[in-house]
Amino acid sequence: MKETFVGRAHASRRAILKAGAAAGLVGAAGVASAGTAFAEAGPRSYDVIVIGGGFAGVTAARELKKKGKRALILEARNRVGGRAWSSTFSGVPVEFGATWIHPSQTLIWGEVQRLGIARVDDPNPEYTVFATESGGYARQDLAFLEHQDALLRRFVEGAEQYMPRAYDPFNRADLLADVDKLTLGDRARQLRLTTLEQNWVSATTGAYGGGFERGSLTQLARWWALCGYNTETFHGINVTRPVGGLSGVITKLLAESGVPIVYNAPVTKVADNGSRVQVTAGGQVYDAGSVVVAVPVNVWNSINFTAGLPAEFGRLSTETVGVPTAKKILIQVQGDIGRPLVNGKSGAPLDLVLANTDKSSQGTVLVAFSVNPNLDANNLSQVQSAISEVLPGTKVLSVKGHDWGKDPYAKGAWTFMRPGQLLRSLRAVRQPHGRLVFAGSDIATGWAGYVDGAIESGTQAAAVAAGLSGYAAVA
Secondary structure, eight states, rough: TTOOBBBOOTTSSSSOOOOOOOOOOOTEEEEEEETTEEEOSSSSSEEEEEEOHHHHHHHHHHHHHHTTTOOOEOOOOSOOOTOEEEEETTTTESSSSSSOOOOHHHHHHHHHHHTTTOOOOOOOSSSSEEEEESSSEEEEOOGHHHHHHHHHHHHHHTTTHHSSSSSSSHHHHHHHHHHTTTHHHHHHHHHOOOOOHHHHHHHGGTTTTSSTTTBBHHHHHHHHHHHTTTTHHHHHHTTTEEHHHHHHHHEEEEEEEHEEESSSSOOEEEEESSEEEEEEEETEEEEEEEEEOOOOGGHHHHEEETTTTOOOHHHHHHSBOOTTOOEEEEEEEEEEEOOEEEOTTTTOOSEEEEESOOTTTTOOOOEEOOTTTTOOOHHHHHHHHHHHHTTTTTOEEEEEEEEEOOOOSSOOOEEEOOOOHHHIIHHTTTSSSSSSSEGGGOSSSSTTSSHHHHEEEEEEHHHHHHOOOOSOOOO
């Protein structure tokens, strides 16, 4: 989302758009548990192997441990978190992935409270920038955001009828049959929006979806339903951050669980023979009674499932769920330019630009989002050109971006389903296949695209995988 995307808050409306490290390293032949690394020779045997150390995977492993199962996490990266990645840029803390939590997201909110982690709200923007009728951009006061919200409400009008239960998106499948076929672009054409109106609402619709012709109307409606069908909550869910970032939260959850994890161990093969599952990762073979596959949907086709998967799994991975062109970019500019909120035009190099919470010694740090396939997220010249268009006179000093689509362990960023995937695919891929159970924020029925959805999915997957795990492995 909006997993790496944005929300808003402001004093007069209570809601305005806003956007917004690695754990210890262990080689692929070592297993880390409670800060200790140990090496084993030959195949390793466990009750359940969890593929992926994001929030879904860590949650699943923790729940399995609670059920008395011997679990192991295999993580391709040298850190936990997956698409949640806290780091630094220009001397200030930043998030390259998931950022915010909200009380309505009861699972992650409860975890943060239980762990005693403090929370902080992002400060309000001071001005906004929108497209103009002449084709350029103009600075506007914050009241202009009401125009954007009015268009957003038109986009999702009727969701109360076809999406009446936020955590059960299939409840009115009869009414969804036609709606789930629509792209965001189809909806804009239904509403006869002008090009200017589409530009005004692009940052909260088309950019979320990876473009007006990629994203589905029903994905936007799902978030709208979860937000109680109102714009204040829709923007307010992306305001509050846990101090220390979401990487800090998942690191604590992993340590608390006591479940061992192998870093730098990308899974290449999963062989389910009907009674046990062998997983090949980092040149090692691991054995388990069942497996939780907790990697993004876009990555499923990168793993060799030797027994094959039902066609719907492969098709969903090929079509993509996470936006495959998504990039998040940190930009150091010279001086104090205030706290802008820039809404890019549809198809622009940058979809959204806003000020990072903390300023650096060199001036303002901007956070930008892009779904433009032609933008190099680390090319200072390209970023300078894009910034000059929306914030004239602003000098870019340095940039640091992450192209999530080119990340081999993500192949995309925030969740946004495409037309037809909700009714055709989501229920199918949530079912176990043999001794394999799939999990992740991408396939949550609740807060898909947010950490809360990952926790939901990981908890459900653990319950299924525990029942499939068979005999207890010998320690």
